[in-house]
Amino acid sequence: MRRRTFLLTGLGAAGALVLGWSLLPPRQRLVGGVPLPLRDGDVALNGWVAIGRDGAVTAFVPKAEMGQGIHTALAMLLAEELDAPWEAMRVAHAPIDRIYGNIAVAVDGLPFHPDDVNVLRRTLTWYTAKVGRELGLMVTGGSTSVKDCWEPIRLAGATARAQLVTTAARAWGASVADCTTADGRVRHADGRSVGYGELIAAHATLERPGAVALKAPADYRLIGTSVRRLEGDAKARGRAPFALDERMPGLRHAALRFCPVLGGAVRRVDGTAATAMRGVEAVVTIPPLHGGTGAVAVVADSHWRATQALDALRIEWDEGPAAAYSSADIATALERALDGDDATTYRRVGDVEPALERAATVVEARYAAPYLAHATMEPPNCTVRVADGRAEVWVGTQVPGIARDAVAAVLDVDADDVTIHERFLGGGFGRRLEVDFVAQAAAVAKAVPGVPVSVLRSREDDLRHDFYRPASAARYRAGLDAQGRIVAWEVRSASQSIVPQYARRHFDIPVRGPDKTTAEGSFDVRYEFPAVHVRHAAVALPVPVGFWRSVGHSHNAFFTESFIDELAHAARRDPVEFRRALLQRHPRQLAVLERVAVESRWGTPPAPAPDGAPVARGLALHESFGTTVAQVAEVSLGPDRVPRVHRVTCVLDCGLAVNPGHIAQQVESGVVFGLSAALGGGITIDRGRVVEGNFDTQPILRFAEAPVVTVHVLPSAAPPQGLGEPGVPPIAPAVANAVFALTGERLRTLPLRVPAPRGAA
Amino acid sequence: MIPLVVDGTAHDLDVDPAMPLLWVLRDVLGITGPKYGCGRGLCGACTVHVDEAPVRACVVPVSTVAGKRVTTIDGLAGPVAEAVLAAWAAADVVQCGWCQPGQVMSACALLARMPRPDDAAVDAAMAGNLCRCGTYQRIRAAITDASRRLG
Numbered sequence: 052m053r054r055r056t057f058l059l060t061g062l063g064a065a066g067a068l069v070l071g072w073s074l075l076p077p078r079q080r081l082v083g084g085v086p087l088p089l090r091d092g093d094v095a096l097n098g099w100v101a102i103g104r105d106g107a108v109t110a111f112v113p114k115a116e117m118g119q120g121i122h123t124a125l126a127m128l129l130a131e132e133l134d135a136p137w138e139a140m141r142v143a144h145a146p147i148d149r150i151y152g153n154i155a156v157a158v159d160g161l162p163f164h165p166d167d168v169n170v171l172r173r174t175l176t177w178y179t180a181k182v183g184r185e186l187g188l189m190v191t192g193g194s195t196s197v198k199d200c201w202e203p204i205r206l207a208g209a210t211a212r213a214q215l216v217t218t219a220a221r222a223w224g225a226s227v228a229d230c231t232t233a234d235g236r237v238r239h240a241d242g243r244s245v246g247y248g249e250l251i252a253a254h255a256t257l258e259r260p261g262a263v264a265l266k267a268p269a270d271y272r273l274i275g276t277s278v279r280r281l282e283g284d285a286k287a288r289g290r291a292p293f294a295l296d297e298r299m300p301g302l303r304h305a306a307l308r309f310c311p312v313l314g315g316a317v318r319r320v321d322g323t324a325a326t327a328m329r330g331v332e333a334v335v336t337i338p339p340l341h342g343g344t345g346a347v348a349v350v351a352d353s354h355w356r357a358t359q360a361l362d363a364l365r366i367e368w369d370e371g372p373a374a375a376y377s378s379a380d381i382a383t384a385l386e387r388a389l390d391g392d393d394a395t396t397y398r399r400v401g402d403v404e405p406a407l408e409r410a411a412t413v414v415e416a417r418y419a420a421p422y423l424a425h426a427t428m429e430p431p432n433c434t435v436r437v438a439d440g441r442a443e444v445w446v447g448t449q450v451p452g453i454a455r456d457a458v459a460a461v462l463d464v465d466a467d468d469v470t471i472h473e474r475f476l477g478g479g480f481g482r483r484l485e486v487d488f489v490a491q492a493a494a495v496a497k498a499v500p501g502v503p504v505s506v507l508r509s510r511e512d513d514l515r516h517d518f519y520r521p522a523s524a525a526r527y528r529a530g531l532d533a534q535g536r537i538v539a540w541e542v543r544s545a546s547q548s549i550v551p552q553y554a555r556r557h558f559d560i561p562v563r564g565p566d567k568t569t570a571e572g573s574f575d576v577r578y579e580f581p582a583v584h585v586r587h588a589a590v591a592l593p594v595p596v597g598f599w600r601s602v603g604h605s606h607n608a609f610f611t612e613s614f615i616d617e618l619a620h621a622a623r624r625d626p627v628e629f630r631r632a633l634l635q636r637h638p639r640q641l642a643v644l645e646r647v648a649v650e651s652r653w654g655t656p657p658a659p660a661p662d663g664a665p666v667a668r669g670l671a672l673h674e675s676f677g678t679t680v681a682q683v684a685e686v687s688l689g690p691d692r693v694p695r696v697h698r699v700t701c702v703l704d705c706g707l708a709v710n711p712g713h714i715a716q717q718v719e720s721g722v723v724f725g726l727s728a729a730l731g732g733g734i735t736i737d738r739g740r741v742v743e744g745n746f747d748t749q750p751i752l753r754f755a756e757a758p759v760v761t762v763h764v765l766p767s768a769a770p771p772q773g774l775g776e777p778g779v780p781p782i783a784p785a786v787a788n789a790v791f792a793l794t795g796e797r798l799r800t801l802p803l804r805v806p807a808p809r810g811a812a
Numbered sequence: 813m814i815p816l817v818v819d820g821t822a823h824d825l826d827v828d829p830a831m832p833l834l835w836v837l838r839d840v841l842g843i844t845g846p847k848y849g850c851g852r853g854l855c856g857a858c859t860v861h862v863d864e865a866p867v868r869a870c871v872v873p874v875s876t877v878a879g880k881r882v883t884t885i886d887g888l889a890g891p892v893a894e895a896v897l898a899a900w901a902a903a904d905v906v907q908c909g910w911c912q913p914g915q916v917m918s919a920c921a922l923l924a925r926m927p928r929p930d931d932a933a934v935d936a937a938m939a940g941n942l943c944r945c946g947t948y949q950r951i952r953a954a955i956t957d958a959s960r961r962l963g
Contacts, residue, residue: 283909
């Protein structure tokens with residue numbers, strides 16, 4: 052275990068930092084420059100932890116809680132090293148500060164294959180981490196939260212523990228070496244002990260920590276246990292703070308009428324009739340902000356009255372370029388890009404063309420996936436109050452710093468004049484990496500100074516004005532030799548590129564070069580082939596695209612794992628056996644494969660469905676965000692030929708498992724989320740307008756449709772990897788592969804539609 | 813004026829009779845446990861009890877429940893609620909949490925009416941409550957557990 056020493060003289064009684072930055076290592080992540088929001092009497096020991104006289108320990112977490120359990124996980128990491136009792140733990144949002152900038156997400160964005168370990172990669176990783184620390188961008192995304200905080204929050208806990216031990220030892224006139232900690236107390240070998248709260252109460256300043264060492268994994272008492280979610284009960288009782296539930300004196304409510312065309316704007320509005328309606332206080336025109344669409348807001352004394360007044364608005368729209376595009380045009384543009392020459396190579400090994408020419412069999416397949424909406428259960432909303440050149444913002448966001456800057460830009464004030472009150476997210480899935488709804492709320496609040504306004508987007512406008520998972524098309528080609536071994540692997544894919552759009556709308560900077568998110572799940576698979584060429588063509592289209600849970604993996608895993616299954620059948624090999632041969636030099640992925648074969652009883656006949664319909668199994672294995680997940684789906688067809696998924700057996704290797712219970716939760720969640728998309732997800736565009744508008748036309752999986760999901764986590768001592776997303780990618784191909792096993796129909800387009808049997812009317 | 817008893821408190825409300833119950837609860841009475849999710853009775857996040865029956869408050873005009881007893885998650889109490897919430901905690905059901913008050917309300921209405929529901933009854937009772945995080949299988953386990961706790 053690495054040992055580090057920090058010099059700290061301790062902190063003032065009110066939690067103010069006595070020591071400045073100068074004595075700390077550059078780009079350290081222990082102590083920030085922004086005061087922490089402390090309870091009365093609490094003392095901050097560093098930027099991640101405060102302790103009260105009552106012994107209560109507050110973990111300051113820089114990550115948004117959107118259902119993934121990160122508040123609980125980070126509190127566990129802190130409590131582990133601090134030796135605090137779990138019952139003493141509470142969580143507060145960290146302020147916006149560079150020490151909390153997400154470095155892992157920047158490093159993970161580099162377009163390297165996981166097996167490539169070389170000087171270029173090491174150099175770029177080092178440089179990216181350095182730039183990441185300088186930027187200090189707070190991001191909850193990319194399944195990086197545990198990965199990113201794993202070291203700093205444990206170091207923070209260990210440093211605080213060392214300070215408490217040193218302070219107690221000094222007070223006792225004892226040696227630090229004779230002191231231990233457990234359960235929130237410092238204990239001396241002679242039996243004396245003192246609680247952390249008592250130490251805080253008795254000492255205005257704590258001693259320097261001295262040497263700080265992290266625990267050996269064998270000494271973990273919390274890490275690796277299934278601690279229950281801290282905020283679970285408050286959420287079940289409807290008492291957990293969400294932005295939309297913020298109530299305050301004088302609160303007003305705004306509803307929005309968007310330009311129906313994506314990216315369109317308001318040319319002129321006549322709000323006379325709306326303003327005359329009961330309860331209506333203002334009509335506000337909002338330009339397209341942060342990549343969003345222009346809209347008109349009505350502010351009223353209730354959300355319902357605001358909504359009623361929308362129909363009384365007379366608006367002339369400026370529809371913009373997207374009005375020229377419908378889904379068919381987009382599909383054509385993607386298909387054309389597949390056959391064009393303008394593509395970026397993401398991976399090239401050997402020479403594909405001659406290998407294909409020599410192959411005994413060449414298999415080729417085309418795949419497609421649609422745009423997808425996030426459809427967070429809590430629609431995008433934000434409450435803002437603007438007064439005296441300052442703004443207060445109540446919001447659930449994955450990017451508090453970007454949200455703050457967006458509000459400051461709309462109001463033309465300094466970022467320091469904007470206070471962000473972070474709230475729980477009623478679902479994120481990447482939707483709340485965007486700040487269009489935050490900037491909109493600021494624009495509304497600006498028009499009614501002094502009045503707090505809650506701006507809520509209807510479900511219809513949530514689905515119709517999202518930043519969609521890009522629609523994608525792909526052509527896969529592979530050669531098999533006479534023994535059924537893959538000798539060449541070629542991928543061409545085409546879609547819009549997310550990162551340049553995101554950079555433009557949030558930082559107003561042009562970004563060029565490869566965008567890993569377009570080809571992830573395709574270029575970075577672990578299977579080994581003698582010749583590989585993976586290319587992606589970025590297509591410019593006026594549809595806003597964004598990060599949708601598992602991003603490029605969400606469709607590329609469907610293409611890749613479907614095609615592997617096609618090749619296994621072409622080679623007359625069992626799908627497990629076929630993959631086994633491709634993973635011989637990848638023991639971790641191989642172990643996941645072997646275990647899922649056992650747990651799913653692969654090779655044995657599955658029991659029929661409750662209604663007697665035959666069931667077949669389908670397999671997919673996919674690594675994303677550092678975690679490898681294999682899923683076996685047991686599928687039958689209903690009377691309407693819609694696939695019914697009865698059971699999904701999941702095995703994963705995510706490195707060290709911090710909270711196995713919440714890991715299982717996230718994989719269960721990923722399966723259901725991915726199934727909603729695989730069976731019914733798809734956004735249709737008609738002359739720039741999104742057709743689907745609620746859960747009737749954009750269905751998500753319902754209670755009775757949910758499969759039984761079993762999750763098996765392989766033990767590992769490797770550093771923890773991502774979990775919020777990796778459960779999503781394998782499910783669509785697992786189901787499609789099961790449908791093939793069941794019917795002989797190869798479904799290459801999402802969502803999965805099983806055609807009528809041949810010869811049927 | 814529309815008379816309404818919400819979580820045991822009687823109100824006389826000066827609101828538009830067509831205003832959906834959800835917005836009366838949230839924006840007039842300040843009761844924020846019932847959530848907005850779809851506005852069309854498609855997702856169940858707004859589920860409350862009117863008398864003993866679960867209803868989607870987002871599509872119920874307040875005039876249609878005049879004089880009735882409305883129970884929200886904020887005022888939910890009693891042995892069924894205790895059993896359900898304890899089971900919810902034991903199964904660690906919740907993820908993002910937005911739909912959960914509605915899920916709990918539907919589960920409580922079911923168990924109050926039918927303490928020993930079979931799978932089909934659970935499916936029917938929970939069919940109108942969507943969860944984007946996919947907590948369904950834990951909800952099923954929690955309902956079974958709550959039923960057992962109720963003896």
